[in-house]
Amino acid sequence: MREFKRKSRVLLVDDNSDHLRGIKELVSLEGCYDVVGATTSANVAINLIKKYRPDIVLMDINMPEKDGLQAIQEIEKLGLDTRIIALSGYDDADLIFRAMKIGAKGYVLKTMASAQLIYAIDEVSAGKVYLPSALSSRFFEYFQRSFKDEAVVSDEENLLTYLTSREEEVLELLTQGNNYKGIAGKLFISETTVKTHVNNIFQKLQVNDRTQAVLYALNNGFGNRKRSKVAV
């Protein structure tokens, strides 16, 4: 499959120039990749990317000068179809998670065999997202852990289930920041009717005012909104 594709253009970024040289040789040895650039600076890398539009960027994310993750984020914001593979010395679940979250298409450890790196480039170059098995495991453990608390919350009695469909409509509009007049206008009913509904909602959700009602709704999976504990 690889031999039929045009050569993929690869850019290398690693603050350690020895590593950089090593990786460059390694990738260059593969017939199907053109190394269009290699730099020790993330800032230079971003400019090179704008200029050469590489297909693949191998980005070291353990750099002192500029955070590699931040660099990835900036590159992603350019909206090019450059696909980034994070290179890291650590198999830390949080690092892996954050890298994938901001759009890295792969994550490879520096300690991994060079064949592994080439394989990752092959896969990502083919449009896939590639995480080595061991790192993928880490990722999913972290991912599942970050949603565990949320599941527990939805386990306890959800007072939202007691709302009638009309009350849900009203609450929906409340969660959009509407006041009585706004809701009345949007539902084509009188303001007093809205007040009645809102009061019933307060009773059912056991809250005292609209802000608390809105907070309850958001924290208990109202509509298709969900709060997650995942942070960047």
Added chain:
Amino acid sequence: MREFKRKSRVLLVDDNSDHLRGIKELVSLEGCYDVVGATTSANVAINLIKKYRPDIVLMDINMPEKDGLQAIQEIEKLGLDTRIIALSGYDDADLIFRAMKIGAKGYVLKTMASAQLIYAIDEVSAGKVYLPSALSSRFFEYFQRSFKDEAVVSDEENLLTYLTSREEEVLELLTQGNNYKGIAGKLFISETTVKTHVNNIFQKLQVNDRTQAVLYALNNGFGNRKRSKVAV
């Protein structure tokens, strides 16, 4: 490696009894697995799991009677160390994502080769999380897409940055559903002072009332809270 481990105990759940028989034979042929049960009902499965504590559960998630995802969630809530592999007819990204989110340790398509299923069981049995390469790709695309909007949002001007630290404290208490009296009491300042702060907050966030202020705060990464567009 496999031959040194004790036999893993496997439970099979599929509403199609033909499939069920087929899978049972397939798994039974592997020397290292004991099929401790096979049922067409998710509800029966949950009882069997409580009774036999299998190591692995193969759960069909395309069942009419009871939603397989819901069943997985219930099993996860039992807090056992049973690891669940989702069996599905669809490689839908959303389905895969939801299955992994609620704790499935693997996701295998029914159309995949039987060797693939066995491999998945092997990997999950070994404590890993296993997603076939193609599905893993799907998952990550969905995952990255679900965080993309969020990144864009944090990119545009965040009015929260204009708040003073005192105003942030007040807003924090607002997002907890406090009224003026509550905030005044907690900050040991007068109610009128709180009103002043709140009014300044409204000006800076360009909103009309506390509910809108709270919504703005939650939607723009106030504190360590982050809203995600990901839903179960």
Added chain:
DNA sequence: TTCGTTCTAAATCTTTGGATTGATAAAATA
């Protein structure tokens, strides 16, 4: 020192929000 900002506070006033009671009509359900 002077200027700007922040935090504090009060006074005043208008609007909105929330509680309560009561009532009608349609629709679902027993």
Added chain:
DNA sequence: TATTTTATCAATCCAAAGATTTAGAACGAA
């Protein structure tokens, strides 16, 4: 059929929220 639930609306009434103005004290920067 009888009963309950739901959705609708009105009229109060009080409390809370919001807008506006003014002002003193503390603090840091120009």
